[in-house]
Amino acid sequence: MLKVTNDQVAGHKAGDGKLGPLIDDLGRFYKPLQSNERGSNELTFYTSFSTNTRIPGPIRRFFPNFYGTQLVEASDGSSLQPHLVLQDFNFGRVNPSIIDIKIGSRTWDPQASEEYIQKGLKKDRETSSLPLGFRLSGFQIYQNRELGFWKPERTFQSLSADEVDLLLRKFVSSNTSANLDLQPDCSFASIVYGGSTGILSQLLELKAWFEDQTIYHFYACSVLMTYEKEFVSNGKIPCAEIKLIDFAHVYEGQGVIDHNFLGGLCSLIKFISEILITPEECTTEASPKDIQKNQIYFEELIK
Amino acid sequence: MLKVTNDQVAGHKAGDGKLGPLIDDLGRFYKPLQSNERGSNELTFYTSFSTNTRIPGPIRRFFPNFYGTQLVEASDGSSLQPHLVLQDFNFGRVNPSIIDIKIGSRTWDPQASEEYIQKGLKKDRETSSLPLGFRLSGFQIYQNRELGFWKPERTFQSLSADEVDLLLRKFVSSNTSANLDLQPDCSFASIVYGGSTGILSQLLELKAWFEDQTIYHFYACSVLMTYEKEFVSNGKIPCAEIKLIDFAHVYEGQGVIDHNFLGGLCSLIKFISEILITPEECTTEASPKDIQKNQIYFEELIK
Numbered sequence: 001m002l003k004v005t006n007d008q009v010a011g012h013k014a015g016d017g018k019l020g021p022l023i024d025d026l027g028r029f030y031k032p033l034q035s036n037e038r039g040s041n042e043l044t045f046y047t048s049f050s051t052n053t054r055i056p057g058p059i060r061r062f063f064p065n066f067y068g069t070q071l072v073e074a075s076d077g078s079s080l081q082p083h084l085v086l087q088d089f090n091f092g093r094v095n096p097s098i099i100d101i102k103i104g105s106r107t108w109d110p111q112a113s114e115e116y117i118q119k120g121l122k123k124d125r126e127t128s129s130l131p132l133g134f135r136l137s138g139f140q141i142y143q144n145r146e147l148g149f150w151k152p153e154r155t156f157q158s159l160s161a162d163e164v165d166l167l168l169r170k171f172v173s174s175n176t177s178a179n180l181d182l183q184p185d186c187s188f189a190s191i192v193y194g195g196s197t198g199i200l201s202q203l204l205e206l207k208a209w210f211e212d213q214t215i216y217h218f219y220a221c222s223v224l225m226t227y228e229k230e231f232v233s234n235g236k237i238p239c240a241e242i243k244l245i246d247f248a249h250v251y252e253g254q255g256v257i258d259h260n261f262l263g264g265l266c267s268l269i270k271f272i273s274e275i276l277i278t279p280e281e282c283t284t285e286a287s288p289k290d291i292q293k294n295q296i297y298f299e300e301l302i303k
Numbered sequence: 304m305l306k307v308t309n310d311q312v313a314g315h316k317a318g319d320g321k322l323g324p325l326i327d328d329l330g331r332f333y334k335p336l337q338s339n340e341r342g343s344n345e346l347t348f349y350t351s352f353s354t355n356t357r358i359p360g361p362i363r364r365f366f367p368n369f370y371g372t373q374l375v376e377a378s379d380g381s382s383l384q385p386h387l388v389l390q391d392f393n394f395g396r397v398n399p400s401i402i403d404i405k406i407g408s409r410t411w412d413p414q415a416s417e418e419y420i421q422k423g424l425k426k427d428r429e430t431s432s433l434p435l436g437f438r439l440s441g442f443q444i445y446q447n448r449e450l451g452f453w454k455p456e457r458t459f460q461s462l463s464a465d466e467v468d469l470l471l472r473k474f475v476s477s478n479t480s481a482n483l484d485l486q487p488d489c490s491f492a493s494i495v496y497g498g499s500t501g502i503l504s505q506l507l508e509l510k511a512w513f514e515d516q517t518i519y520h521f522y523a524c525s526v527l528m529t530y531e532k533e534f535v536s537n538g539k540i541p542c543a544e545i546k547l548i549d550f551a552h553v554y555e556g557q558g559v560i561d562h563n564f565l566g567g568l569c570s571l572i573k574f575i576s577e578i579l580i581t582p583e584e585c586t587t588e589a590s591p592k593d594i595q596k597n598q599i600y601f602e603e604l605i606k
Contacts, residue, residue, distance in 0.1 A: 105409070105562060110433045121424075130413045133562035161558045211569055255464045257573045259408060259436035263566030266514055270560045 002030060002072060007090040009151070010100040010138030010222070011246070014075030022075055022083070027091035029064070030072055030083040038248035043069065045216070045247040046084060052215065059209045062202070062244050064089065089224065089243050095149070098226045099139040099171055100245075103264040105130050107220040109251050120220075127157035128164060133264035135159075136167060137222060141176045142229045150176060168271055169279075171225070174233070186279035192227045192240045193272050199225055200272050202242045207269060210262040217258040219249035223268070305333060305375060310393040312454070313403040313441030313525070314549070317378030325378055325386070330394035332367070333375055333386040341551035346372065348519070348550040349387060355518065362512045365505070365547050367392065392529065392546050398452070401529045402442040402474055403548075406567040408433050410523040412554050423523075430461050436567035438462075439470060440525060444479045445532045453479060471574055472582075474528070477536070489582035495530045495543045496575050502528055503575050505545045510572060513565040520561040522552035526571070 002022040004014045012032075014020025022030040033039045046066040049055065065087035074081040090096050107129060108120030127135040136159065140151040159167070166184070170176045172192045173184035193199050203223075227240040305325040307317040315335075317323025325333040336342045349369040352358065368390035377384040393399050410432060411423030430438040439462065443454040462470070469487070473479045475495045476487035496502045506526075530543040 110428065125413065131557075132559055165558075211573070214573070254434075255468075256435055257570050259566030259570040262569055263562030266565055267560050267562040270514070270517070 001025065002075075004075060005029070005088070005090065007093070007096055007098060007140070008138075009098050009140050017076050019074055019076040019078070019081075022072070023088045023091070027088050028067060029086045029088040030070070031086060032074060033069060033082040033084055034248070041250065042246075042248045043084065045250040046086075049216075049247075054215060056209065058205065062206055062242060064243065064245065089226065089241070093226070093228060093239070095142040095228065095230055096226045097139075097141045097171060097229050098224060099168075100137040100222050100224055101134050101268060102129070102137045102220060102222045102246075103134050103268070104219060104221070104260045105133045105264055106260050107249070109217065109219045109249060111251070128159050128161075129157075129264075132161060132164060133267035136164065139167070139171070141171055143176055165271060165274070169275055172275070174229075186275060188227075188229070188232050188238065189275050189279045191232055192238050194276050197237075197240070199227075199240050199242055200269065200276065202240075203265065203269050203272065206242065206244075207262065207265055210258055210265060212257070214253040214255050214257055217251045217253050217256075218244070218247070218261045219251070220246065221250065221261065222246050223265075304328060305378075307378060308332070308391070308393070310396070310399055310401060310443070311441075312401050312443050320379050322377055322379040322381070325375070326391045326394070330391050331370060332389045332391040333373070334389060335377060336372060336385040336387055337551070344553065345549075345551045346387065348553040349389075352519075352550075357518060359512065361508065365509055365545060367546065367548065392527065392544070396529070396531060396542070398445040398531065398533055399529045400443065400445045400474060400532050401527060402471075403440040403525050403527055404437050404571060405432070405440045405523060405525045405549075406437050406571070407522060407524075407563045408436045408567055409563050410552070412520065412522045412552060414554070431463070431467060432567075435464060435467060436570035439467065442470070442474070444474055446479055468574060468577070472578055475578070477532075489578060491530075491532070491535050491541065492578050492582045494535055495541050497579050500540075500543070502530075502543050502545055503572065503579065505543075506568065506572050506575065509545065509547075510565065510568055513561055513568060515560070517556040517558050517560055520554050520556050520559075521547070521550070521564045522554070523549065524553065524564065525549050526568075 002024055005021060005023045008021065012018070012020045014022060019032050021032065024030070033043060049063065050066045067085040067087075069082050070085050071080040072083050073079070074083075090098075105124065106120070107124055108117045112120070124130045129135045135157045137157070140149045142148070143150055169184040169186050169189075172186055172188040174187045175183075175185050191198070195201065206223075222245050224243045224245055225240070226243070227238040228236075229238070232238040305327055308324060308326045311324065315321070315323045317325060322335050324335065327333070336346060352366065353369040370388040370390075372385050373388050374383040375386050376382070377386075393401075408427065409423070410427055411420050415423070427433045432438045443452045445452055472487040472489050472492070475489055475491040477490045478486075478488050494501065498504065509526075525548050527546045527548055528543070529546070530541040531539075532541070535541040
């Protein structure tokens with residue numbers, strides 16, 4: 001009894017006869033195994049990672065559990081197709097707010113084909129990857145029972161540092177809504193980003209591992225940040241978590257750290273840290289010109 | 304009374320009628336100010352940095368002191384030309400061993416001209432910059448009174464991780480010499496790289512600043528590592544120091560950390576850390592094939 005997930009914020013989506021991931025009601029996520037090199041690469045990674053004894057236990061929790069592959073009826077109705085069977089991160093969640101952040105200023109690996117490199121480089125230069133070291137690939141923010149999710153369909157990868165800062169602030173604000181709140185209140189910042197079990201703490205744990213590990217290099221891999229806004233509003237713990245996904249371009253580290261991923265991760269950490277230090281100071285408030293620019297930007301975003 | 308320096312390991316060298324840096328006997332280093340954008344960029348950086356009150360004092364010691372510009376007779380004998388007047392790092396040193404390491408997997412800035420980007424990217428891909436996050440740009444290793452310096456003239460930028468590891472080990476070994484010691488003894492590793500005032504400690508201090516600072520982005524900038532081998536041999540402190548040089552491609556950070564420099568710096572730190580952890584285990588000793596490869600490599604290097 002597989003179904004389409006509602007909580008996917010980036011990548012190919014299932015439904016309307018399209019091929020995409022499916023979930024079951026037991027907490028498993030079925031990702032179609034691509035028939036090209038990407039598919040075999042991702043399977044190789046999951047197989048290697050799940051059996052690698054050098055991965056510290058606490059780091060393993062940032063990655064999806066892997067349950068092998070399985071032939072299931074694909075979401076496009078075509079036929080039985082091989083799927084990776086993974087952990088469904090959103091299993092048990094009610095209304096998760098999610099951001100998908102592709103890490104690294106470079107999304108291509110040095111050994112890739114010339115065509116792939118040129119295509120990847122072009123995209124890295126057009127988006128915030130090159131200047132910021134990461135780009136936002138998708139997100140959904142739960143607003144409240146009446147308004148549901150704010151889930152812009154439009155691409156928003158070529159954001160400036162100020163715009164990224166604004167979105168990361170809106171992600172942890174109670175006044176997130178489609179009607180252009182230019183001053184996100186960041187009222188959940190300390191409980192979602194901060195604290196000993198918050199997102200910043202988890203990112204720093206991941207960073208410490210990346211400073212040391214030379215087993216894998218992760219290109220075009222994403223960090224998902226997720227939490228339950230309603231839980232925070234009701235005084236419960238928000239279950240803030242980070243998870244790594246998308247391993248179609250993971251390669252052997254060959255004795256060198258993944259300085260590309262690590263640099264981008266440190267850049268994201270700096271953004272989150274700044275929000276915790278100055279929750280009241282949204283940099284986009286700096287000038288009326290900035291505000292106008294953001295108004296235009298958000299109007300386009302929610303069209 | 305300006306003269307040519309003997310301790311320059313990379314970049315344009317003075318002498319034989321060529322334009323290059325000069326030194327005086329008061330500890331100052333005269334770097335010809337390039338007449339193009341690079342020259343004005345570097346001058347802008349030194350002017351900005353030397354007056355910036357946000358630079359922490361301990362970080363400032365990793366940069367050259369700046370004494371303004373001065374018209375001096377150029378080393379190519381042409382005429383009076385503008386020079387940057389900087390601190391001469393090697394003033395007072397006797398026989399400094401030096402490595403020049405260009406930091407960052409990307410030596411070009413996102414706003415550079417298309418021509419510059421393509422040229423820089425090509426070089427980054429051909430050298431170890433892309434895979435390792437840094438490349439060795441030059442070095443000299445003092446051997447002893449009889450043999451003097453081991454100072455290969457040949458370019459050695461397209462090194463593998465194992466070859467870089469070997470050179471960083473030879474840098475702190477007593478048995479460095481032209482006659483192919485394949486097993487560097489790393490006998491100075493703990494005193495030069497290690498300890499509370501050693502090179503690793505300084506690199507970590509610099510790293511902590513780069514995790515936070517969003518003032519400057521340093522492209523194609525080098526870290527110099529230097530120490531006095533004879534001092535160590537005589538039981539004195541080796542005066543191990545790191546210094547940053549070459550700021551012709553420094554740009555404003557615009558609120559984002561320099562994830563490109565930081566990633567490369569972390570990669571270098573990992574190499575140095577590994578040497579301290581396993582001074583006896585040179586990875587190039589792994590197989591006879593590696594040894595043969597390195598023999599060929601070093602034979603070519605010292606030709």
